[in-house]
Amino acid sequence: MALGFTPVVEIYGANKDLLNQRLISWEHIDAAGIESDQLTLTVDLEGLDGLPSLGGKIGLKVGYRETGLVDKGQFKVTRLTPSLFPFRLTLVATSAPFSKDDETGFKQRRTASHGPTTLGALFRELVSRHGFSPRVAPDVSLIRIEHIDQSNETDMGFVSRLAKKYNVVAKPYDDVYVLARPGQTKSLSGKVLANVILSVTSNNRPGDHAFVSATLEESARAQTQGCTTCYWDGAACVQREVKTGMAPFKTVRQPQPSEADAIAVGEGEVRKMLRQKYKVKITCPGDPQLAAEGLVLLDDTWPDFMRGRWSIEKVTASGNRENSYRCVIDAACLDPKAEAKD
Structure with a gap:
């Protein structure tokens, strides 16, 4: 995907007009694993009488005026933090639809025994009772569990422990709760993710619009x-x-x-x-196609020891009213010397 030069961010949903007019900066964290995606907005409150009520669901679209916007999904407002001098509000929203009233008892601690069963059947039982639509990868679904105890744990905590034990991903997206292997090329919500090709310009330097930096770690x-x-x-x-x-x-x-x-x-x-053998952290121009669980391909403009396919574990995208838009990518790879292909 070719990138434009004029970053654009659009907030939709509850209080969209106020948020778009007064937005100072934003950060979107898209993470693999059990961590819920998070959106943080900093809003200017100067000139307003009192503190506005900014609850409900909001959504994020981001991209470039020349190439269009990509919808990054909806988030539920979970925290509001006002500050004085300057008079601003930090709004935090997460993709997990948990409410403070906890009508279904998702935060309630339980003790129960399970098995013999499969990981998929147990996962569906746990999340369906709270109104989620479960989606389970076929190979993960068939993992046998002879016996396991839920010991004074919330259902969310128990699901997280199961995911950690079997090294799979359990993660809520709006009303969907997914269970799958890490590093798959499809997002856990079922959408096909693009393979993003990343190049280094011949005049790569700090301050340039296309500047790219990276660090490689071998564990x-x-x-x-x-x-x-x-x-x-x-x-x-x-x-x-x-x-x-x-x-x-x-x-x-x-x-x-x-x-x-x-x-x-x-x-x-x-x-x-x-x-986990190789890890790379890349700072690059913002690209709305970058997403956790997707792939970034480092082409032949990179040093040979970094070229190849990298599985994205986390993308932190951010921007401000000066129209900057950058991404920080945390990714893992089995063999960074593998040849990058389209």
């Missing part, structure tokens, strides 16, 4: 390529080990209730270790 902890997990064999009354991947092995010390659980946890750990 020493990610040198392990396998995982050892254990489970209790009740029939033989012994604890057994399961090895996944190849040496050197990382050991997960917490015993699993069954061989199937041990295998699932081990496979998830191996995928996580491979994804």
